[in-house]
Amino acid sequence: MPEKARVRPVDEADLQERTLASLAPYRDQDGRIHTIWATLAHHEDALRRYLVFSNHVLGKNTLPLASRELMILRIAARARAAYEWDQHVRIARRAGLSDETVLAAATGAWDGLDELDQILLAATDSLIDRQNVDDELWSRLTAHLSVQQTIDVLYTVGQYLTIATVINTLGVQTKGDPALALPPTDQKEVQA
Template sequence: MPEELRLPPVDEADLQDKTLASLAPYRDQEGRIYTIWATLAHHEDALRRFLVFGNHVLGKNTLPLRSRELMILRIATRAQAVYEWDQHVRIARRAGLDDDEIRAAATGAWDGLDELDQVLLAATDSLIDRQGVGDELWARLRSLLSIQQIIDVLYTVGQYLTIATVINTLGVKPEGDLLLDLPAVELAERKDARV
């Protein structure tokens, strides 16, 4: 990630009314638009379209909330996307995940997680590394999930890899102090012994 902010967030006063309406649910407790969305508002038409897809992935996803958040935390760690990490630590905690579970997903120490989460995290790694999954992992996904849920796995990984790319390229900074430190990349490397 660049040391310097490459693209500052757009001032709310400069946004179109229809963009402000789209961003209404994407505000923090003080009513400020989240930095990631204010940054992407440099391309308002694309942002509004992206929010429709993002709303499905974040709000209407068929995966269990806890599992989805573990996947996103894994992506944030693998990509070293600090902003994404911090936002989803907060969401994961609200979803009932404790810090040990959060760190486990991030570092690859998945043995204490349930079977579904281990398979989803293995799929996340495979999708990051290979942009696909092998036959054995596919069979495990099919045994645990519906086709709609598997498609949501693909959408979740794609969405959050996209966001991680934006964060890391544009230098989007966290909005405050990190709740948990982002584990180093070397701790987050995938384990070849996994499915």
């Protein structure tokens, strides 16, 4: 990850009205557009289209919120995507997850997690490493999830691995102190 941004966020005053309307739900507690979206606003048409998919994965996903966040945090930790990690630690806390649970998911210490979360995190790792799951893991997924939920597992991993790649390549920076330090993981790090 570059030490400073390779691509700076677009100033809000320079955005088209329709882009500003699309970004209305993507603001921080101070009313500023989140850095990732302001950075991707250099390509406004693509950003508006991407937000439709992103809104499904983040807001309308059929997976349990806490489980989805653990998957995203695993991806962020493995990809060393500090901005993604920081944003989703905050979301995970609002979803009721403890820092201990967040760190367990990130580091691979899953023994204390429930069975579904262990399966989802194993699927996350498999999808990162092989872009697939074997038959045994597929059986475990489908024993717990509907077809829609299983597809949302794929969409969630794909979406957040894409975002991790964007964050790391463009150098999207966190602001202020991190919510929780990005821990080392138990597996090789993804080259995002």
